[in-house]
Amino acid sequence: MTVELRTPEDTVAFGERLGASLAAGDLVLLAGPLGAGKTVLARGVAAGLGVAGRVSSPTFVIARVHPPGARGVGLVHVDAYRLGGDLAQLDDLDLDSDLERSAVVVEWGEGAADRLSADHLVIRLERRPDDVRVATLEPHGTWTTRLPGLRLAG
Numbered sequence: 001m002t003v004e005l006r007t008p009e010d011t012v013a014f015g016e017r018l019g020a021s022l023a024a025g026d027l028v029l030l031a032g033p034l035g036a037g038k039t040v041l042a043r044g045v046a047a048g049l050g051v052a053g054r055v056s057s058p059t060f061v062i063a064r065v066h067p068p069g070a071r072g073v074g075l076v077h078v079d080a081y082r083l084g085g086d087l088a089q090l091d092d093l094d095l096d097s098d099l100e101r102s103a104v105v106v107e108w109g110e111g112a113a114d115r116l117s118a119d120h121l122v123i124r125l126e127r128r129p130d131d132v133r134v135a136t137l138e139p140h141g142t143w144t145t146r147l148p149g150l151r152l153a154g
Helices: 008-021 038-049 087-092 143-149
Strands: 002-005 027-031 063-066 074-079 102-107 120-127 133-140
Touching: 002 008, 008 038, 008 133, 027 038, 038 074, 038 102, 038 120, 120 143, 133 143
Parallel strands: 027 102, 027 120, 074 102
Antiparallel strands: 002 133, 063 074, 120 133
């Protein structure tokens, strides 16, 4: 599935639709170069989940925990960029425990965080020269049957 995101607002709205469908235990990995819109998408996911707290890039703290709102599902937002593939540091974050209570969104997590669960969704974001973002969704595990039923396109 591919979705064209013409503006940052489109990216947030796409994230909101995705966030509204997430449950505790869901793992979403965001891939793409710097400036592709990963944090903007995570901001939308947080809005869709209705979690508390401002969503910003967790680059320097590595992980931010956003308490659940009315839906009862929290968000753990991780930026694995600085980990450089160091799986020991990723293990130190204890994300598998967080997956029991929250949805987990990991920027730069492909190749490391995907081992947390066979059931995960990879979203590849590309930034075209015209500044439009293209999101390509790659479902794994149960996401292969779940994804087609979601209404994510605007």
